[in-house]
Amino acid sequence: MKYSIVTISRQFGSGGRSIGKKLAERLGFTYYDKELVKQVSLATGFAPDYIEEKGEYAQSRSRLSYLFTTTGTAGVMNGMSAADYLYTMQRKVILDIAEKGNCVIVGRCADYILRERDDVLNAFIHAPKEYRAERIVRLYGESEQTPFKRLDDKDGKRRVNYEHFTGRTWGASENYDISVNTEAIGEDACVELLYRIVLGK
DSSP, X not given: OOOSEEEEEEOTTSSHHHHHHHHHHHHTOEXXXXXXXXXXXXXXXXXXXXXXXXXXXXXXXXXXXXXXXXXXXXXXXXXXXXXXXXXXXXXHXXXXXXXXXXXXXXXXXXXXXXXXXXXXXXXXXXXXXXXXXXXXXXHHOOOSSOHHHHHHHHHHXXXXXXXXXXXXXXXXXXXXXXXXXXXXXXHHXXXXXXHHHHHTO
């Protein structure tokens, strides 16, 4: 086996989460998405819903989102802001998970956190907006926002969060080992492709 860890970064609605889950099942790896949230919740005392939202998304799509984040109280969260403390704890959990190996980790800057390991395959899953807009309506239903506004909002906040904590450009090809367009080849083909890469076939 060439890789023992796979990180999945993804545009909202691209199918990255389901690809990660299917890949983990195919490989017999542990899948970390909701389970990662649960572990971070236990480590921090934060509610899972809070971690689900704040652990991967900035407050807004503005690059100034973290500029006015206040620091914590001395002796509480090591004096860090809630955002910095949450990232620090997520990083610790991801590093602990990686030590066990044989896992697929979705989001949460895992590609950056594990950048010094040579047993990690970092994948970025993307697709054109029209494809993703149709997919989120089909899977999640309509909402007050238009599908395109939902995509822009989610991806914008995810981008700001990633770039704030990593100093790298979210979605830039040089930050990943492989970038896959799910509309072009389909989710199942994405799973097959990543599966073969992990096994070195």
